[in-house]
Amino acid sequence: MLETYGFVGLFIIVTLGFAAIMILLPVALRFLKVVPHHPTSVKNATFECGMETIGKTWVQFNFRYYFYALLFVALDVLVVFIYPWATQIRQLGYSGLFVIAAFMGIVLVGYLYAWKKGALEWN
C-alpha cells in the first residue's frame, strides 16, 4: 500500500526539485558573475511578441459577464438535479418525471425572465 504511494512521493519531490532549480539557477549564475546583469528599461519591459503591452495585468472584468455567470449557475444547478434522476429514471417512473418537469419549468421561467428583462443583450 505504502510503496505505491512512494512513487507518487518521489515524483512530487523530483517535480518540486526541478522547479526550484529552474528558478534558482539564473539567480545563482548572476551571483557567480557568469551572466552579465545590466538592467535597462527596455530589458525590463514585459515581453510579448507583437505590440507593446498597455496598462496593467490586473484588469477588472466587465461585470456584464456576471449575468452570464448567473444564468450559467441556474443551468448548472439544473443538471446537478437531473443527473441523479436520470440514472434512476425507470424506478422513479412518472412521479419523478413530473417533479423534474416542474423543476425545469421553474428554471425555464427564470430564463424567460432574464430574456425579457434584457439580461441576454450585450449593449
Add this chain to the structure above:
Amino acid sequence: MDFTLLTPELTLLVTAIAVILLDLFISRKGFLTVVSLLGLAIATVFTFGLRDDLSQAAFSKMLAVDNFAFFFKLLFIGIAAMVIIASTDYVSKFKNFRGEYHALILIATLGMMLMAATTELITVYVSLEVASISLYALSGFLKDGKSSESAVKYMILGAVSSAVLLYGMALVFGVTGKTQIGEIAASIQLSGYSNLLDNPALIMGIVLLVAGFGFKIAAIPFQMWVPDVYEGAPTPVVGFLSVGSKAAGFAIIVRLFFTAFEFPESLSLDWGAIYAVLAIAGMIIGNASAIAQSNIKRLLGYSSIAQAGYLLVGLATLGIAPANEVIGRSSILFFLISYALANLGAFVAIIAISNKIESDEIKDYAGIGKRAPVLALCLTVCLISLIGMLPTAGFMAKFYIFNGAVQNGLLWLVIIAVLNSVISAFYYLRVVKAMWFNEPASLEKVPSSGALRFSLLITTLGVLFMGIVPNLLLTFAEWAARILRF
C-alpha cells in the same frame, strides 16, 4: 408522495411564478398586488382544507402536517398579507421591480411555511435558505447606499451563520447517523447519553445549531446585522423580516429541540441553560442599546433583540422543564402572535408617517399626535404592547411566558426579564412622548392611504383584542402546541 399535503406551499409557489410572468407581460402593475393576495387567500383555504389531515407525516417523514405547522402556516400567510397590503403605496419606489418584490415576499413566505413543517435536517436547511436568500434580496431592494449596505451585511452574516448551522448539522448527523429528527432522538436515546463528556461531538453540534439559529431569531451574540438591516432595508421588508424570520426561527428551534434533543433530560438541561444565558444577554444588551438610539427603525431593531430575549425565556423553560412542556410551547406561540401584531402595526405606522415626513428620526416625530391622531394612537398602542403593559397583547404574552418560567423554577430569570421590561418602557415611551407632547414642526396633516389604514386598524385591534380577551387565542395556541413526533 401525497402532494395534496403540500397544497398551501404549492399554491404560493405557483402564485409567485404567476406574478413574475404577469409582471413581464402586463403594464398595470397594481394587478400584481391583487394576484398575490388572491394566492395567499387560496393558500389559506387549502391550509384549512388540510385540517382533517392533521397529524400526518409526509414525504418519507420529511414534513409534518400537524397542529404546530398549521398554526405557523396561518401566521405566515397573515404576516405576508399584511405586508403586501401595507406596501401598496411603498412599491412605487421600486419602479420596474414590483413583480419581483411580490414574488420574493411570496417565496420567502413559502420558505418560512416549510420551515415550520420540516422534520428533517436537509429540508430544514433548504427551507431556511429559501426564506433567507429571498430576504437578502428584499433588503437590498431600494438600491441606494444604505439599502445595499444593509443587504451586504445581512447576506454575509447570514451566509456565515448558515455555514455554522451546517457544521452543527454535520456533527449531529455524524454522531447519530440520521437526518430525520425523530430518528436522531431515537439514536441519542440508544447511545445512552448521561452527561456532557459522554458525547462531546453531539454537544458541539448542538452548540453550533444554537449559534446558527440564533442568527435568524436575532439572539445575542449573533445580532450584529439587526440594527443595520432594520435601518437600511425598505420599511415593509423590515416589518416582514422582523416578525416572519423570527417566528420561523422559533418554529424550527422549538420543533427541532423539542423532538430531537429533549431526552435524556440531562441533554435538554444543557441546551435549556444555553438559552437561559442567551435570553439574559439578549434582554440586557438589546434594551441597553435601544436607549441610545435616535432612529426609530434602529430602535425597533434593538427592541426586537430584547423581544427575542423574552422569547428565549420560554425556550429555556422548555429545555429545563420538559415535563411541563405544553405551557412552554403554547406561551412561545402566543407571544409570537402578539409580537407579530404589535411589531407589524408599529412598522405600518412608520411607513405611513415616513411617507409624509421622509425621516425616521424620533425627533421628527414631534407632534405627530396633532398631525395624525389615528396613526399616532395606533403606534402608541403597538408600542405599549411591546413594553408589555395592560390592556394589550404584550402584557398577556409576557405574563404567560413568565408564568411558565416561574412555575418551573426559573424565578431568577423572570426577575431579570421583568426589570428589563421596566427599562424598555423608557425608550418606547420616549417615542410616545415625542408624538403627543412635543411641539410639531408644522401643523400639516399626515395623510395615509386606505390600504395602510386598513392594515394598521387590523393589527391594532388585534393587539387590543388579544389583550382584553386572551382566552380564544390562548386556547388556539395550546391546541397548536401539539407537535407530532415520529
Add this chain to the structure above:
Amino acid sequence: MVGLQHYLILSAALFAIGMYGVFVKRNAIAILLCVELMLNAVNIALAGFSRYVTPAALTGQIFVIFIMIVAAAEAAIGLAIIIAIYRNRGSIDPDKINLLKW
C-alpha cells in the same frame, strides 16, 4: 490508513481558515470566497461521515449536493448585492461600507 478522523481534521481546519478569512479579509468578494470555504468544509465532513458512519445510506451525500446548490444560489445573490453596492460606492472594502455603524 486514511480514516474518518483525517476527514474531520481537514474539515475542521478548512472551516477555521474560512472563518478566519471572513473576519480579516478586506474585500467583500474574498469574504464570500471564505464563506464558500466554510461550506465546503462542511461538505467534506458530511461526505466523511456518510462514508464511515452510514456506508449503506446516501443521506450524507445527498445533503452535500443540496449544500452545493444552495451555496451557488447564495453566491449568486451575494455577488449581485456586492455589484449593487459597488455601483453606489465605488468600493467593496468592508471598512468603507460604514454608512451604518456596526
